[in-house]
Amino acid sequence: MSLNEPSSRTLPANSKPISFTSSHTSVKKVADGVATEGYINIQDLSIVFGKGKNSFVAVERISLEIPPGQFVCLVGPSGCGKSTVLSAIAGFVAPTYGTIQVDGRVVRKPAGERGMVFQQPSLFPWKTVLGNVAHGPLMSGKSKVESHRLAREFLQMVGLANFADSYPATLSGGMQQRVAIARALANFPRVLLMDEPFGALDAQTRIMMQENLLKLWEELRTTVVFVTHDIDEAIFLGDRVVIMSANPGCILADLPICLSQPRNPEVLIEPAFANLKKDCFELIRRESLLAFEQQSRRSSKIQRHR
Amino acid sequence: MTKQQALNRLVLGLSIPLFLGLWEAVSRSGSVNSVLFPPPTLVAVALYNWAIDGSLLIDIMMSISRVVVGFVTGAAAGIVLGILTGRYQILSNLLSPVFQLLRPIPPIAFVPIVILWFGLSELGKWFLVFWGVFFTVWIAAHLGVQRVDKTLIRAAQCLGTPEKRMLQEVLLPGALPYIFVGLRTSISISFYTLVAAELAGTFSGIAYRIEIAQQNLQVGQTIGGLIVLGIISAVADKVFGLLSHRVVWWG
Ligand SMILES: Nc1ncnc2c1ncn2[C@@H]1O[C@H](COP(=O)(O)OP(=O)(O)OP(=O)(O)O)[C@@H](O)[C@H]1O
Numbered sequence A: 001m002s003l004n005e006p007s008s009r010t011l012p013a014n015s016k017p018i019s020f021t022s023s024h025t026s027v028k029k030v031a032d033g034v035a036t037e038g039y040i041n042i043q044d045l046s047i048v049f050g051k052g053k054n055s056f057v058a059v060e061r062i063s064l065e066i067p068p069g070q071f072v073c074l075v076g077p078s079g080c081g082k083s084t085v086l087s088a089i090a091g092f093v094a095p096t097y098g099t100i101q102v103d104g105r106v107v108r109k110p111a112g113e114r115g116m117v118f119q120q121p122s123l124f125p126w127k128t129v130l131g132n133v134a135h136g137p138l139m140s141g142k143s144k145v146e147s148h149r150l151a152r153e154f155l156q157m158v159g160l161a162n163f164a165d166s167y168p169a170t171l172s173g174g175m176q177q178r179v180a181i182a183r184a185l186a187n188f189p190r191v192l193l194m195d196e197p198f199g200a201l202d203a204q205t206r207i208m209m210q211e212n213l214l215k216l217w218e219e220l221r222t223t224v225v226f227v228t229h230d231i232d233e234a235i236f237l238g239d240r241v242v243i244m245s246a247n248p249g250c251i252l253a254d255l256p257i258c259l260s261q262p263r264n265p266e267v268l269i270e271p272a273f274a275n276l277k278k279d280c281f282e283l284i285r286r287e288s289l290l291a292f293e294q295q296s297r298r299s300s301k302i303q304r305h306r
Numbered sequence B: 001m002t003k004q005q006a007l008n009r010l011v012l013g014l015s016i017p018l019f020l021g022l023w024e025a026v027s028r029s030g031s032v033n034s035v036l037f038p039p040p041t042l043v044a045v046a047l048y049n050w051a052i053d054g055s056l057l058i059d060i061m062m063s064i065s066r067v068v069v070g071f072v073t074g075a076a077a078g079i080v081l082g083i084l085t086g087r088y089q090i091l092s093n094l095l096s097p098v099f100q101l102l103r104p105i106p107p108i109a110f111v112p113i114v115i116l117w118f119g120l121s122e123l124g125k126w127f128l129v130f131w132g133v134f135f136t137v138w139i140a141a142h143l144g145v146q147r148v149d150k151t152l153i154r155a156a157q158c159l160g161t162p163e164k165r166m167l168q169e170v171l172l173p174g175a176l177p178y179i180f181v182g183l184r185t186s187i188s189i190s191f192y193t194l195v196a197a198e199l200a201g202t203f204s205g206i207a208y209r210i211e212i213a214q215q216n217l218q219v220g221q222t223i224g225g226l227i228v229l230g231i232i233s234a235v236a237d238k239v240f241g242l243l244s245h246r247v248v249w250w251g
């Protein structure tokens, strides 16, 4: 893995290369590629839904520290609590136990500093693409002119400058999701939370979106927590992959991903990629088995208590 | 245009003339009492006589003004309260049971008490139309606010939308498609309460004139009044339909 690989990119035939102009100085948060904001500190997080007999432990004792600017992928089987962890960081769900801090401040409610991209684009259908992207800056008190200027800049970055005046319903799913990403980023969040943002897209579009996202991240160095259950996607995108166990969700493994930077699709055929993937699968398998045994032991204990 | 399409067009254009022709023929055939069932030509003459002395215009204006006042006030109150009860559980708990109790009572059933309260004044007519419109719009706005996509609300929250701007930025536009369905339904309701209100006693208006004509056995004018009423409410519905497509273009 060398860091000075040629950056030739092999794009899928139908994807448009995304143009990056060099005029993004105002958008750049960090000049030297070192982020200083967006430190996430999760301590002993447990989330229990419901009360009494019907209570359900969705997340159990998760501790996770994410340094500023890191791209963390959270993987795990369906229903293991990935979305719940993300919702808690966003401030939609309150921790039952434990704390979540972002840059030293305890998360209590949703705020613009923690942007989110959902599986569905969730754009405001009554606003134009530009209006959607300008929403965040407007809400944070920027002038209309300034907000629109920022929005155009971010639309340019996701390659949709020409669609500024369209309405979301006239865009394809992939384009809508790019607008959603631009919208979240235009707010300059300290943390970008992404919940299976490419889950609903076809394979081709997905690859293009992944590359676009990496490009954006390299430029902005926002801390990203990216939920997926696609291990390929997680290894391709992440600096680090955190694997969660099936219910109740807790952390099985925390793997640093040392692949060539900047990432391009060629890493997918590097032997290192295949090795990492193998490691991940093995970890998941072994730990799942372990967790499964623990779980069945625990549940039999509970039954004995009753 | 294919032959089939041309034929379809032709039949569409013939629909009303054929209906009028049949009516004319039946009415003049002698098989029905043409005093009670006058032909369209005589209805047209009656409408013409009604129009030239200026009273048709006055009647139309009076009826429309009642609908407009009742509809606008009822819709405004319904939208405001619907958004509030849809948004704030405590207000919903306070008001919804009462509204749900009053809502199913047909507005027409209020005519007798309205006459006691307001006499034959305009206020009574406005009140009845208001009553008919309010509950329909209220429930539409209430449900509309509650059915706004939760993810949209979350998206707005993590874009830093302050709570006090949520209404204007997300809840109102999100509920608008529902509200417009409620408003459109209310248009026909308001005409139907208007008729009840005018029949109950007044001195002008289309439905009032229909009743007076009936008492004088001027059947031509009675039927003419029905046609005028039909045209007005059809136009109102059409105009509103166009308007709602412009306001809620995404819905
Ligand atoms: N509001 C809630 N009330 C009760 N239970 C909930 C609630 N939200 C989530 N859960 C439960 O918590 C568990 C974790 O849900 P979560 O959505 O976080 O899973 P996930 O890992 O995101 O799954 P997927 O990959 O399918 O999206 C699930 O079993 C779910 O049923």
Ligand SMILES: [Mg+2]
Binding pocket: A082, A083, A084, A195
């Ligand atoms: Mg999920």
